Amino acid sequence: MDKERMTAETTKERKTWLGMDEVQLQEAGGTFTAKEITQQPLLWKNTWALVNKSKAALQAFLNDIYTITDMEVVLTGAGTSAYIGSILRDPFQKSSRKNTWAAPTTDLVSHPHHYFQPDRTLLLVSFARSGNSPESVAAINLANAICKKAFHLIITCNPEGDLARMGDRPDCFVFHLPEETNDRGLAMTSSFTCMLLAGLLITRIDRINRYAETVSRLADYGDRIITRYTQPLKDMASLDFNRALFLGSGPLQDAAQESQLKLQELTDGKVICKHDSFLGLRHGPKVVIDHKTLIFFLYSNEDYVHLYEADLVKSILATEKGIGQVGISEFPDNDLQATLAISFSEYEEKIEEDFLSVCSVLPAQILAFFKSVNLGLKPDAPSANDTITRVVQGVTIYPYRADHIHSFNRL
Structure with a gap:
């Protein structure tokens, strides 16, 4: 086989993502991001399978919580993960029949008294790609410290993250997404859509079998x-x-x-x-x-x-x-x-x-x-001066004391 033919066949056999092969993606600095965008339709099917597999455990956890009279629900995350909570506020309110709010962890940490009530029971639903953002951990700690009782549903892409390690607690349920959803690129792509889909399915957990066709169609759409x-x-x-x-x-x-x-x-x-x-x-x-x-x-x-x-x-x-x-x-x-x-x-x-x-x-x-x-940037790491990073840096979490808030109220 001559060299020209070998080169042509090798090129033909190369797999591409967004129309670019491995060499082109490496040169552009976009290997992870292109693959993570392209893999989403398959991961949506895998996400449905994982939620369906956890159906009994999720139902047992949520059904017991939803019987609590003074239960409220807050959906949270930082940045992209916070947008998931906003989309899911209405589905969670319909499924829980409880007062439900969506608030970023960045709001919960600075103003916990706006969301956490000492005379209420809370279900805090946290979405996190890495589970290592300082605000995500702080929001859970604040809920535990302030609320009469706090339960936690954590949906995360990283089984080794700080939030995932809370799964041994009886008041906490951790749902792990497929490993591939833990995007290695800066921008959240697979992690966003799969955590969102998991949340949509969990709000319909009692009839999840009906949504196998919906998820199959979503994959076709993607x-x-x-x-x-x-x-x-x-x-x-x-x-x-x-x-x-x-x-x-x-x-x-x-x-x-x-x-x-x-x-x-x-x-x-x-x-x-x-x-x-x-x-x-x-x-x-x-x-x-x-x-x-x-x-x-x-x-x-x-x-x-x-x-x-x-x-x-x-x-x-x-x-x-x-x-x-x-x-x-x-x-x-x-x-x-x-x-x-x-x-x-x-x-x-x-x-x-x-x-x-x-x-x-x-x-x-x-x-x-x-x-x-x-623009000559690298999609996997587009922030030339590290203005933004995959896991936020430089956040100091300060101790919360209720008397801080009380002093403001007296002014």
Whole structure:
């Protein structure tokens, strides 16, 4: 076999991620991130299997807690992990039938008295990729110190993290995601979608078998996005934009927030990003749109919600349309003409709206990866001056004393 033929066959056999092979990814400094984006559809199926396997234990833990009369639920995490809690607030409130709030650990630590009550029982649901963020551990310790009684459901990607080590306590249940979800790249991709999916499934744990088909469809959606839209998103990333706006409604507003963070993180802040609801944008924030703004529309699959979304999109396309638009929807919408229209369903029936938040972040992940490469950054470690790190650094946790708060109340 001649050298030219051998080279051609070797190239053909190379596996690619986001259209790039191992050599190209290494040169770009994006090996981990590209693989972690691409692996998500498979990991969603694995996540369902793990939740299903833990069904009996999860039901026993949660059902006992939900019978407590004065029980309240707080969903928490830091950064990306906090957005998971925001998406899951309504599903947890419906499943627990308890007052439920979502609050970042960064709020819980500075203002624990706003969330933890000494005369209440608490279920603190913590989401963490590494489980080593100082605020995550501090939030659990504060809940234990302040509340009448605190229980903990910890959903984490790292079985060796500080939070995972709390699993031996009788008041704590630790759910471990597949090992591959513990992203090695800076940006949370697999970890976000798999922790979110685990949370959605846990809120439906009593009927989880019904959601095997939903998760299978989500995996199909993810594969379709990666297969059909990677190149168009790569092309969009080459546009000369320095701002990006992400819009969503309900659970997709929080997915929009996660999407904007991905683009801002992976471009080391060179692209400034904002998110809002479709209705909220009209009340002032619309002024951020200029000729170098890329706009993302994360569409709901609820007809009532989409009426408001369509009105806003038509208004934008008639005036401040930016440098381009990306429309992301379960089904095609021929009435709304974006520069790039991404639809991911070939099924006749829609899935439940909050499950769309799992796959609707993939386009932003992919575009952010290529924008990072275009800017000469390394997607696995895009922060040139270590402004941000995989596990936050430099946070001092101070002792909490109730008399600190009481002194403020007396002023």
